[in-house]
Amino acid sequence: MAERLIAGRVVVAGRAEGEALVTSEPLSFWGGYDFHTGEIIDRHHPLAGVRAAGRVLAVPFSKGSSTTTAVLLEAVRAGTAPAAILTTDADSFFALASIVADVMYSKSFPVIALQPADFATLRTGERLSITPDGIIHGL
Amino acid sequence: MTTATDNQFVLSDRDREMLDGRHGPAPQLAMSILVRMAGVYGARELMDISQAHIDSTIYLGDATLEFAERLASLGARVAVPTSLNVSGVDECGWKDWAVSPEWAAKAARQMLAYERMGAVPTWTCAPYQTHMRPARGQQIAWGESNAIAFANSVIGARTERYPDLLDICCAITGRVPAVGLHLQENRAGQQLLRLRDIPPSLQRDDQFFAVLGHLVGKLAEELIPVIDGIVVAPPEDHLKAFAAAAASSGRVALFHMVGVTPEAPTLDAAFHGRQPAQTIDITVADLRAARRELTTADGRELDMVILGSPHFSLAEFRTLAPLVEGRRAHPRVKFLVTSSRLMKEDADRAGVLAPIVAFGAQITLDTCILASPMLPPEIRTLMTNSAKYAYYAPSLLNTRVTFGSLADCVDSAIAGRVVRDESLWQSA
Numbered sequence: 001m002a003e004r005l006i007a008g009r010v011v012v013a014g015r016a017e018g019e020a021l022v023t024s025e026p027l028s029f030w031g032g033y034d035f036h037t038g039e040i041i042d043r044h045h046p047l048a049g050v051r052a053a054g055r056v057l058a059v060p061f062s063k064g065s066s067t068t069t070a071v072l073l074e075a076v077r078a079g080t081a082p083a084a085i086l087t088t089d090a091d092s093f094f095a096l097a098s099i100v101a102d103v104m105y106s107k108s109f110p111v112i113a114l115q116p117a118d119f120a121t122l123r124t125g126e127r128l129s130i131t132p133d134g135i136i137h138g139l
Numbered sequence: 140m141t142t143a144t145d146n147q148f149v150l151s152d153r154d155r156e157m158l159d160g161r162h163g164p165a166p167q168l169a170m171s172i173l174v175r176m177a178g179v180y181g182a183r184e185l186m187d188i189s190q191a192h193i194d195s196t197i198y199l200g201d202a203t204l205e206f207a208e209r210l211a212s213l214g215a216r217v218a219v220p221t222s223l224n225v226s227g228v229d230e231c232g233w234k235d236w237a238v239s240p241e242w243a244a245k246a247a248r249q250m251l252a253y254e255r256m257g258a259v260p261t262w263t264c265a266p267y268q269t270h271m272r273p274a275r276g277q278q279i280a281w282g283e284s285n286a287i288a289f290a291n292s293v294i295g296a297r298t299e300r301y302p303d304l305l306d307i308c309c310a311i312t313g314r315v316p317a318v319g320l321h322l323q324e325n326r327a328g329q330q331l332l333r334l335r336d337i338p339p340s341l342q343r344d345d346q347f348f349a350v351l352g353h354l355v356g357k358l359a360e361e362l363i364p365v366i367d368g369i370v371v372a373p374p375e376d377h378l379k380a381f382a383a384a385a386a387s388s389g390r391v392a393l394f395h396m397v398g399v400t401p402e403a404p405t406l407d408a409a410f411h412g413r414q415p416a417q418t419i420d421i422t423v424a425d426l427r428a429a430r431r432e433l434t435t436a437d438g439r440e441l442d443m444v445i446l447g448s449p450h451f452s453l454a455e456f457r458t459l460a461p462l463v464e465g466r467r468a469h470p471r472v473k474f475l476v477t478s479s480r481l482m483k484e485d486a487d488r489a490g491v492l493a494p495i496v497a498f499g500a501q502i503t504l505d506t507c508i509l510a511s512p513m514l515p516p517e518i519r520t521l522m523t524n525s526a527k528y529a530y531y532a533p534s535l536l537n538t539r540v541t542f543g544s545l546a547d548c549v550d551s552a553i554a555g556r557v558v559r560d561e562s563l564w565q566s567a
Contacts, residue, residue, distance in 0.1 A: 011179055026360075026390065031509070031531040035200070043435070043533045044388075061361060063390040066194040066282040069302035070203050077202040089361060093302045095179040099172060100304050104206060 004138030006118045009090065012098040014110030016084035017129040017139075021055040022122045023047050028064025029071040029093075038080030056128045057082035058119065062093040072097035076107050084110040084130050088119045112136065148177060149184050157312055165215035169308035173316070176305060182316035190273050191221040191310035192266050192290075194282025195303040196253050197510050198227030198246035206304060207252035210311070218313035221258040222271040224283045225450075225506045226250045229513075232503055236513035246511070258310070262505040263479035265379065265449040267294060275401055278321055280309035284386035285379070285449050285527065291393040293378045295401035297321050300392035320393055326402060327411035328395050330359060331418040334368030341423070341567040342371040346430065346544050349526035351421075352381035354429035356389025358419055365395045365409040368421075373399060376455055383449050384526035423567050430564065433529040433542035439556040441541070442518045444468075444548045445532075447477035448507055448525040456486035460494045462549045468499035469555030473518070476500055477507040499552075509535050522551050 025046055027033070032042035038053025053075070062068050072094065075081035081101075085094045090113045102108035110130045114122075122128075127139040156162060157170040177185060198204060227246030228238060254260050261269055266281075267289050273279050275295035281287050282301045290296040299319040301309065309315045319325055332355060341347055355364050364385075373381075378399070385391035395403035403409035446459070459476075468474045476495070478486075483502055486492040496502070508514055509531050522541045523529055529542045543551070543559045550558045 028387075031535045041534045044432075044530070048534075061390065063356075064387050065284050066287070066300070066302050066306070067197050067199070069304050070195065070197065070199050073206070073304065074200045074202040078200075090179055090181070092176065092179055092300075092305075096172075096176060096302050096305050099175050099179075100206065103168070103172060104202070104209070 006114060006121070006136040008086065008112035008114045008118070008134045008136060010134035011090045011095045011111040011113050012108060013132045014084070014108055015130060015132055016056065016110050017127070018054055018056045018083040020058060020122055020124055020126045020128050021047065021050065021052050022058040022124045024060060026061050026063040027059050028062065028068050030065035030067035032064070033071055033075065035071055035075040035078050035080050038075065052082050053080040054083050056084045056086060056130070058086040058122045060119065061087055061089040061091050068093045069097045073100055076101040076109065077105055081109060084112065086119065086122065086136070087111065087113050088116050089113060147183055151185065154185055154314060163214060165210055165213035166312055168210070168213060169215070169311040172305065172308045173312055173314060177316040180316040180318045182318045184317050185314040186278065186317040186321060187313060188219055188278045188280045188309060188315050190219055190271070190277060190279040191217065191306060192224060192281040192283060192286055193221060193253060193258060193306045193310060194224045195307050196224045196226045196249065197303065198249045204245055204249045207249045210307065211252040211255045215311050216257045217310040219310060220271065221310045222261040222266040222269065223253055223258050225264050225510050226262055227506060227511050229503045229505050229511065233511070233513065235501070237515040238511060238513050242512060261479065261481065263450045263481070264507070265452065265479070268452045269479070269481055280306055280315050282306035285383035287392050288382035288386045288394065289379055291320055292382060292395065292400050293375070300390065326393060327413060328363050328365035328409040329416050330362040330364045331415035332358060332364050332366050333418065333420050334366065335420045335422050337368060337423060337426070338567055339370050341563060342369065344544065344563055345377065345524065348373055348377040349380040349384050349524070350426055350430045350433070352384030353388045353433060353526045353530070354421065354425060355394065356385035356387060356391055359385070359389050359391050361390060362416065363393050363395070364391065365397065365403065365406070365415065367397045367406055369396050369399050374454065376452055379449055380526060384530070387527045387530040427564060430542065433526055434540065435533045436520050436539035436541045436557070440520045441472055441522055441551055441555065441557050442520050443473040443475060444552045445475050445508055445521050445523045445528055446525065446548065448509070448527045451476050451478040451482060453482055453485045453489065456482070456491045456495065457489065459545065460491035462546060463498035464494040466498055466553055468552040472552050472555055474498065474500045474552045475503060475508070477503045480504050508532070522548055522557060524548055
């Protein structure tokens with residue numbers, strides 16, 4: 001079987017690999033993500049109670065609080081951030097967290113924006129690898 | 140497919156000097172982050188701002204503190220008048236609550252770091268109700284989701300939806316990527332939300348705009364919503380409640396209300412003469428369902444009434460005072476109002492604070508129950524008139540919430556259990 005490839009727009013370049021965690025619902029990390037555990041805690045969100053640390057989180061865009069970026073920075077520092085974030089929109093909140101994490105801790109994570117049709121093909125549980133050119137490889 | 144780096148991006152001479160470190164290490168760091176973000180936004184250039192509001196003040200842990208202290212230690216100074224959002228601690232009142240001394244000390248250090256940068260210590264999430272309120276058309280860089288939506292929509296100032304950590308970079312450099320809601324052509328409405336047969340009596344209810352905001356936040360997704368069919372002249376605090384709700388359940392940074400907000404004198408003006416991409420009708424049944432969602436408690440138990448997200452205004456203190464005058468909250472129920480130092484002083488001077496304190500209310504300043512770990516674990520059930528508190532408290536504080544009117548909140552505090560007057564919402 002041919003390897004599945006999706007070409008995304010590089011928002012923040014990087015390399016990552018992990019199990020996909022996919023949602024069609026936007027997420028606020030403030031009030032939505034516990035950086036002590038890496039768990040999604042927004043009770044209004046379908047992924048409430050699911051651990052996203054180390055996974056490739058596919059979420060269309062951020063919503064809600066401006067503090068989403070700060071929560072994600074704390075998660076990078078604590079080692080509980082997603083391995084990568086895939087979006088449908090070049091989301092500035094997620095991108096900034098990765099850029100500041102690079103500046104402060106020399107640790108960043110890839111942020112890749114996908115066409116909505118490509119985003120819709122992602123499935124929770126599949127293993128994905130992301131390369132610095134923004135290509136997502138289904139493993 | 141284009142990539143961020145394909146855009147022609149031009150820095151001014153002064154931007155280049157900052158990036159090269161000729162204005163010192165702090166503007167250099169801030170400009171380097173700003174330039175990388177300009178690529179994310181797809182900006183062609185940066186532009187000037189004349190004011191900023193900093194949400195990075197919220198202490199979460201070591202990372203937010205290290206970022207603030209790094210900037211402060213590099214000698215960072217804000218280049219434009221800058222107000223500060225809530226912090227992680229009520230500096231004077233935290234000992235009355237469950238805040239640990241370690242948290243209080245670190246949150247206070249983070250406050251000090253931003254004060255050292257020359258920002259005005261407003262410590263409020265409602266800076267638009269202070270002397271730092273921007274003017275219509277003013278280019279600003281604001282963090283804090285409710286404040287962004289209010290400044291853009293109710294005042295007609297111009298800010299993108301700035302995240303924490305970037306707001307301060309904009310303030311230090313006085314520059315922002317020239318994109319998004321800073322530009323007139325991007326401020327047109329995109330989605331028409333029509334109120335269908337919503338009676339004026341319901342629109343005047345003090346829960347109405349919070350409930351409508353909660354619903355609009357979810358319907359709007361990433362679009363700029365235009366609400367048509369408002370037949371009342373809402374007080375500013377009702378629009379504040381709407382903005383906070385819509386920016387919690389959704390990502391709304393700009394909305395238009397036809398006949399109410401400054402960029403929407405007419406439907407046509409709100410859409411800049413174009414056609415809406417999408418039209419959705421909103422009925423009383425939709426509003427009832429949205430209101431039900433804001434209540435996550437199922438019984439009548441009540442540990443605490445919480446008011447003031449966004450921070451309580453002088454007008455809200457004035458509305459609350461006659462409702463509690465000469466009455467007493469139930470001894471088992473806490474009654475907390477979160478506000479700013481400036482508003483509390485104004486309320487005191489206006490003579491409306493004393494009856495509220497005599498009722499048994501406590502006032503927390505500088506922060507709120509979501510930004511400071513102040514609630515003791517025995518507080519399990521809350522009641523509020525704030526859709527923002529109702530939205531976030533279940534996830535952040537592991538509490539259950541009942542949403543109600545201000546009068547319901549007062550009556551419940553006195554009764555010691557949840558009491559709601561449902562007549563208006565049932566009959567509408």
